[in-house]
Structure formats: C-alpha cells, structure tokens
Amino acid sequence: MGTIYDLAKITGFSITTVSKALNNYSDVSEKTKAKIVQAAADMGYLPNAHAQSLSTKRSWTIGVMFSEANEVGMMHPFFNAIIESFRKATEQQGYDLIFASRNLRNRDMSYLEHFQHRAVDGIVVICSDQMDKHVQELIQSSIPIVVVDMDSTDCSVVFSDNLSGGTLAVNHLYELGHRLIAHIAGDMTIDAGLARIEGYKQAMDRLALPIPDGYLINGGFFSVEEGKQAMQTLLALPKRPTAVFVAGDQMAIGAMEAIHEAGLQVPHDISVVGYDDIEMSKYVTPKLTTVRQDTERIGQHAAELLIEQIVNKRRVMTTDIIPVDLIVRQSTGPVKP
Amino acid sequence: MGTIYDLAKITGFSITTVSKALNNYSDVSEKTKAKIVQAAADMGYLPNAHAQSLSTKRSWTIGVMFSEANEVGMMHPFFNAIIESFRKATEQQGYDLIFASRNLRNRDMSYLEHFQHRAVDGIVVICSDQMDKHVQELIQSSIPIVVVDMDSTDCSVVFSDNLSGGTLAVNHLYELGHRLIAHIAGDMTIDAGLARIEGYKQAMDRLALPIPDGYLINGGFFSVEEGKQAMQTLLALPKRPTAVFVAGDQMAIGAMEAIHEAGLQVPHDISVVGYDDIEMSKYVTPKLTTVRQDTERIGQHAAELLIEQIVNKRRVMTTDIIPVDLIVRQSTGPVKP
C-alpha cells in the first residue's frame, strides 16, 4: 500500500507536491500531476483516512444511533428501510456510516462521547423516544444531527405525517360503514405513537363518533406479540369493535392473529388497518390495509438535511413532515349489516 | 473537549505522562494518575480516535460488506439478524462497525480499497456469491476476515448446515406421506442455495424417490416474488407435487401465495416447508414450517473468529458449520389420500 512518502520517493517530488497532485491543487503542472497519479495507481496507493481526518478535521463518517428503547435495534423493518435509504444517499456523497455502541474498550460511555471520540461529521438518530437522555444529549451537542421519527424543536427532524395517517385510517373505516372503531396505539412515550393517537381522536371527533371505554388501548412498543395481546383484550370487551386501527404493521399482524384465534374472520367480522407498510404486510393473509410511510423519502431527506449541515458548518432546526398514503388491501371491508 | 495538550497544561504534567496515566502504564504514580484521570473527567476529555489509530495502527473498527448481488442490502431479515448479533458481540469487545461503500468522494473504488483506506482492523462479509470479485479480492487480501453464509477454503467461514437442512425438510415431508416433493431452489451461484439443493437430492435419493422433470426449479435470489413465480410454474406441471421444499422463507411465502391464488389450500392440497425461520414465518397463514438457521450463533461465532484473528495478528482458515433445526408449524400436513 505505501504512504505518501513512498510515493514522493518514487516520483522524485516532495510529499507536498504529491499531496497537492492527489488533491487536485491548481499549482501543480499537468505533467507532474499525471506522473504522480500514475505512480499512485501503480503502487496501489491509498491515503490513510485517519491521517487525513487528523489533518483536516473532517472524517467523512456519520454516526448512527438506534435507541435501545425497545430492543429491536436494526431488526425492525421500518427503521431498517430508513437506514438503508439513508445509507444509499450518504454514501453517494462519500460518507461512511459507523455504528457506535456505548462501550469503548470496556469503558462505559455515552453515545455522544463515543461519537466525539470517533470524530464523526454528523449524527443520525433513529427510533427513539423523547425521554432517552442519550438522544437529548446528542441533540444538545454541537455536532450536526438529524433525528428521524421523533419531534423536537432543537434540531432537524423528519418524520411521517402521523396525524393525517391516523385520520386517513379512521376515515377509510368510516366510509366502509364502521362506527365502532378501536385503536391499538403505540406507547405514548413515542412521538409517532402519540401523533397517531391524536389523528385517531381528531378523526373520530370530526365524525362525531364517540370513543367507547377501552377502545383506545396501548399496544406498547410495536411488536407482534403486544399487538396480539392488545387485540385480545379488545375482543373481550362487552361491545366489540367492528374495526381497529393499529399503529404498526407488526402489531396489526399480531392483532389479526388474535382475531383468527378467536374464531373470527378479517375483514368479515373485524376490519383492521395497520401502519408502516412493511414488506410483509402484502403477504400476510389477508393482505393488510395499511398507512404507508415513505421510508425511501424519509431516509433520503434526512441524509440531505444532515449533509447540508455538515458542509455549511452550521446546525439547522427544521421539522419536515413526509406525507403518507393509505394502501387499501384485503384486511378491511364493509361492516357487517 | 480539548486535547491531550490541554490536559497536560492543566495538570502540569507532560503529555507523555498524561498519555501513560490514561493508558494505565505502570511507570506513573498512583497519585498523579488520579489527578490526571480526575482532570480528564472534569474537562470531558476524550482521546481522538483518528490520532490514536494513526499512532497505534489499530482502528478498533470492523468493516462490513454486504454483497450487492441481489440488491437487498441490509433489508433482508436473515442477514439482518446475523449482522445484529455480530454487532452485539463485537461492540462488547470495543469495536465499531463501519459500513463502507464503493464510493470514496466520487472516486469509484473496490471494497478492499475502501477498507484499506479506512484502515479497518477486520472485515466481515455477508450475503455473497462466489463469483463476486470484490469478495474474492477481500479474501485474498491480508486483512483479517470472516465470511458468512458462503464456503471458501481461503478464509474463515461460518454458515448453516444447509445439507442437513435440505435433508431435514425432505424427510419431514416424506414422513407425512409425501412422495411428490419438489424443490424451489436458490440460485446456484449462492453456496447456501447449492447446498440445499444437494441436501434435497441426497435425501430424495436415499428415500429412493425420483425427481420428476421440473421438480427442481430455480427460485432466483430468494425474493417473495420469485418464489411465487416458481410455484406458479410448478403448479402448471402435468403431475403436480404434493409438497414443496423452498430454499427460503420469503420465497416460501410467495409460493404459498401462488398456491392460494390457484384456489388450493396449504397444507391440505400442498405442503410447503421454508428455510430461515424469519420472524414473519410464524405469523403468516398458515404458519410456516421451516428450517431454522441459528442467526444468533452464526453472528456471534463469526465475531469471535474475526476478533481472534485480529488480536493474534494472523489469519486463520476454518470452516464452521452451524446446525439447523426443523420447526414444524402448520404449512405441512399429511398427504391427501
């Protein structure tokens, strides 16, 4: 591999000139530049990123943090899709993603500390709750940052239009004739969950539909299992809902399972609409009607926002809301007469 | 944040002593060590990782490469589960993962080049095919490496016992009375796909079952859509199979969809067993019988293998095969009389 010194020795120029040639400075002649570039290619020379970072104070890395709140890490299809699209967008600009932990050679440290240590150029945080003090610490720091799927006025945020999403779902159900519409919600500590609840409530209110006791039920942290349990308690209600809007596809799948296990049919007996449009939702039976979040756009937009902050060297606080779509499939149908 | 110089100035010691104190050298008294550590904590000092790497030639980073073969990236639940478990294991030892691309500030480069540039301590490659020259280049390099889900004699590899997996599936079907057993295979360029085919063939042979024309069909790169298509051509066969072993859960889900769309029932008309045991497989209808790969163990073992090479500074070539389990659920049943 060799260093810049080797390259200087081989070509007979100084390391200064070599460096300049490689970095396209204007004060090196085309002829010597060609020689140096050629020699570099011949010996397979590659600049050492650490040396570069040390010298330029620019690491071309972006730290990514997943909240550990609900132990899903990068396994959750939704966050996963976002990070994938984020990755594509950033790598195109020359950035590498680094997943840092809170462990530095057995020294326990915060994410901020770890990111400072790694000298990342920017941070993206995904899948978080407001209460997480690690996230707050990151937001209060001076490193460029963008957070996804959470609301905050102290930094750039991008998330789906969860309010409209909730409304969309409820209205769809209403148009199918449903009046007894329940909501299996995400935990209230999660902004997204909260907004969907709000959307549900507003829509119900606008439609002059009361929300019977027990119809708004906490489904926790969006897992299949929790969705199933929530649905079971919903089924045990004296006045069973004819439709349920579930705040996440995985929960919705759990809910459908509970319904089936109770000997009922979706959508014949109960309609269900999910949220996210994860890949699986179009392959479960029945195919899930759901509110699609535009993960592609969210990830890409987050990337743009972050990189803009990095290159302009100034933090920016914007909140961008990405529209959602209702995808009607087979899990919703007209209410039974 | 400050540098080691600031810390030296504050405490009155030389940077040498400060560095030693922070790194637990024995030739610094307990008293001064305490002072320095305290001062470091007070000013929130954190060593710059790039400077450290430059000096020690150790970056405490591991490069991860996903093959781009089938465009799934980190979205595939199986690879995703592996990388997650790998991450946990490595971060516990103080390593950070870095996802590098082939783009370095608009200069196209190979993964190896990128990893050299970043000076990673080791590499893990996931989800690959033998033909990928990027992977081959990595394997031939001198950087410690471990590859997952692929076979090779030139480096450490760890993958599932796909041969047994195929056999397990076929035998299970046989015991249920099936004799017309088809196989929707993964592409033959993928080692895992190939081994499962082999397992299928061997099992059929041992059971003295012929493999009718068209019963061994290529399902491509494990996507739902490809599985569906493969199943459709299987259904069009003059002599339809009563059971099908599918080389991946996503393909199996596609296959079941094709079956349902043809107006048939799983497992009543056709039994299907998948491969992987992705999370969703226990939530589709009917719940999928499948061969479970122990992603937890694969990831963890890969991590151990890699770290061992890193600390011992020598490459090692082992091939470790992780056992699989047959998980019987509802997509398989006795053959129709």
Place this chain on the structure above:
DNA sequence: CATTTCACCGAAAGCGCTTTCGATAAATTT
C-alpha cells in the same frame, strides 16, 4: 534590458496521540 507577473514546487509546521529511551531523585544495598 529591467521589472513584474506567473507557474510550479518544497520546507516546515501542525493535527493528537503513542512509545522508546534516557534522565533524575529517592530508596536500597553493599
């Protein structure tokens, strides 16, 4: 021809850290 401009190159400092090796003073041995 003298002067100014311009194109091209290199010395040197600096980025923040580690590590070798020598220096000093205190403690221990003879």
Place this chain on the structure above:
DNA sequence: AAATTTATCGAAAGCGCTTTCGGTGAAATG
C-alpha cells in the same frame, strides 16, 4: 559513604497527511 537499584517522569521521534508560505526560474510587460 559509595554503589546500585527502583520509581517516576519527560524529550523527542514518529504515525501519514494537509496547508501555509515562501522561493525559484520562466514568461510577460514596460
């Protein structure tokens, strides 16, 4: 008391790169 060991510290070099600033000769200008 002299010689030796031990404990503690720091100077300096080095890791591989960027960037400022000045220097040189050739070309352009008067």
